Amino acid sequence: MLERLAAPRTGGLLALAAFAALLPLALVNNYYYDVAILVGLNAIVCVGLNLLIGYAGQISLGHAGFFGLGAYGSAVLTARYGWPPLAALAAATAGVTVTAFVLGRPILRLRGHYLAMATLGLGVIISIVIATEDRLTGGPDGMAVPPLAVLGAAVQGERVWYWIVAACLLAAVWIALNLVDSPPGRALRALHGTEIGAEVVGIDSARHKLTVFVVSAVFASVAGSLSAHYSGFVTPSKVTFLHSIELVTMVVFGGMASTFGAVVGAAVLTMLPQLLTVLKDYEMLVFGAVLMGTMIFMPRGLVPSLAALAARVRA
């Protein structure tokens, strides 16, 4: 038992759980809760995206599209068709699973920048369709979403939502850590290193890439559905190309191929604009400069660079 606790996998997960449990002590008002929830939702997407980018080495510049499909799937089914929220969430997730599965096959045959282009195109198409079909989605103005309800009881308020999102994030991290340490995870890392080499030793690279693509899309979609119900409102701004770029940036900034790096990246880059709002006009300038500076001075990302630094200090 003790050995299992000391293992990086269980140990890290426990540390994250402890952090999530103690964090409310520092959250003095609802605004802090709100930021923490936003961090959690972005972190769920990033943990999934990191499986795709960090471990499988396949870039996606369109994950905001899957986030949007989840958010608008839940929003449209509950607000326009009166579905119960959990059924809508399940249906939206199922829809994204099928979409990612069907489109993933031809898209993942592409490599490198062509893959980036195709995923980007997919994301842009989803975002324009959502912004244009205004009778269903409210168009650029967005639409209201009914609150999440479990067994008829509405789930509302930042404090309740904090625990829901924290539980979902822990589940996402747990799934990701297990996937990475399983035979499919090792296969993914092998094909990240050399795809031809992986295929020569008998790894079905197309199947593994598709699996991780679908998993990452589902993470994004669930986070989207939760986000829609939490804020009670969806707008196309979370579905844009810029949001896709933000998500990739969080993963790379935190440190690729590090699940906790993805969580830290999401946390820092979600909070940074909140902190920078005091700078008003200089917000974009500083955000861009921080992004460039981190990448120049910590080219492996925040968490791996800091871990290396800590190891050097200890030695």
Added chain:
Amino acid sequence: MSALLVQYLVTGLTVGAVYALVALGFCIIYNASQIINFAQGEFVMIGGMAAVSFSDIGLPLPLAVALAVAAAALVGLALEKLAVEPARHAPVVMLIIITIGASIFLRGLATLVWDKKLHTLPAFSGDAPIGFFGAVVLPQSLWVLGVTLAIVLLLALFFGRTLLGKAMLATSYNRLAAQLVGIDVRRMLFISFGLSAALGAIAGALIAPIALTSYDIGVMLGLKGFAAAMLGGMGSGTGAVLGGLVLGVAETLGAGYVSSAYKDVIAFAVILAVLFFMPSGLLGVRSSDRV
């Protein structure tokens, strides 16, 4: 050919020429370094906005445009020196994030230097439309097409006839081999950023009288330029021009005959379809005629 079709083709080629210039910028930096420069669209924005500023303080239009292009080239060179060069050994994906950071930084800078309003530049030679096979052509469209053609020819001469151009081409074929024959590949990367920025700025100044300009026009134009470069096959100059024109015409025809709200969807759907069947773009496999 109906007048309407001619009209769509002329408009499409004009837009496509701008995409082609942006795509060429992507291509030149990609060839020198394998980096996709996501700040390419911001060079377009700087070109347009700076031209407006210089023209507003009373400078004659040709001078204003020339200064704007020079300013953008300086920004491009500074970007390479200050942000890309120090991270030379980082993996390509990090370099791409750096250029994303640079694009956000430049947009932020633009809101401070200028503002968040829309600006317009006077047309280079009047607004009187010209009749052409029943279609109406703005003189500015001719400027866009003419200047793009001139630039493509000049680039072909530059890469085919001058030592510097050949050295850049050699670097793009094989970096190590180029270094071994004495080419300063780091200087090639430096120059490629200046050249790309200048190309983007020219595109920005050319399109400003037709499409207005503001601090954030670079996002969509950069995206379309990237798409055009990929459509043609990344790294191929001929492909970039072809990709830009095909993209411009496809989206204009889509807007005209199908739905103007869905013109960008049509553009990207065309690209996805092409990539599904030709996974390295229209001209990507041919590596012998790179610009």
